[in-house]
Amino acid sequence: MAGHSKWANIQHRKGRQDARRGKLWTKIIREITVAAREGGPDPDSNPRLRLASEKAAAANMPKDNVTRAIQRGAGGTDGANFEEIRFEGYGIGGAAVIVDCMTDNRQRTVSDVRHAFSKHGGNLGIDGSVVFQFQHCGQFLFAPGADEDKIMEVGLEAGADDVMTDEEGLIEVVCTPSNYAAVKHAFTDAGLEPEVSDVIMKALSETELDGEDAQKMQKMLDALEGLDDVQEVYTTAVMDETE
Structure with missing residues (x-):
């Protein structure tokens, strides 16, 4: 895959997302609103809301914005009709x-x-x-040079399905959507922070x-x-x- 650098493409995509931070916040607010409407306002019992709230924190969204979006969704009013x-x-x-x-x-x-x-x-x-042509899954991407052995040990023990490393050294961990939160928290507890983590539709x-x-x-x-x-x-x- 000469010229097709997955790592470079990831960095390029992150740059475009950062440049659109205002739009990113709007996306996250909508996701929080719908998640709260469908699964309730408690992130501990609503995995989709917990993931959306984590995205909000990663995007440096004020907590008040998150709280208002949850209230709108749970109350079924004012913008919860998405x-x-x-x-x-x-x-x-x-x-x-x-x-x-x-x-x-x-x-x-x-x-x-x-x-x-x-x-x-x-x-x-x-x-x-x-x-x-896609797989619904949780995905974690670690930059080249990360500790592959530790990532594999922690990920598989927490419920990941597979750990792969490409020719550039980019490490990819995939899991079922239901195991995403457990794997993510295991990585955090082990001091392993992925460059990208989300529940996605992964191209097969x-x-x-x-x-x-x-x-x-x-x-x-x-x-x-x-x-x-x-x-x-x-x-x-x-x-x-x-x-």
Whole structure:
């Protein structure tokens, strides 16, 4: 995979997210609101809310914002009417794309997502058209040079399913969504802090893109991620460093 550095792509993505901190807070508030509405206001008994609250802390969101979002969701009022929609489609080179949204206006969201796909050379698919190419799982990524033996020992003991290291030394740990919190807390207790950790849709295969195709794909992903109603975008595309 010469030129397709997973570690470089992770750093690039984190940089784009940091630049969009205001939008990130909006995404997290929506996630907290819906999580509290569906599973209750207590993070100890609501794993989804606990994860969203941890994301808020990592994004340096004020605690008052988190509390208000939980209250809105648990009370079912003032902004708690968001619904979740998942879109599936294809990008450049047939790369699979999943777009998870939260919206209070389904018609607007469908129109915006469809436009972002078509404008940038992709096309929206039907439900089930690409989701089989992804695995719903917890993922932890550790930078090259991290203590692989310790990560493996702690992760597997806490319930992780697999620990993998690529040619760059990037260490990836995956687990079931239900074991995510236990694995995360085990790493924290052991003093092991991943660069990235989340419950995601992990691509089971990769679609490698270079040059102009990579640039076009990145523009499409940026357009999708820039939509107000979009929470997460997942893709099988792996791109070289074009920027």
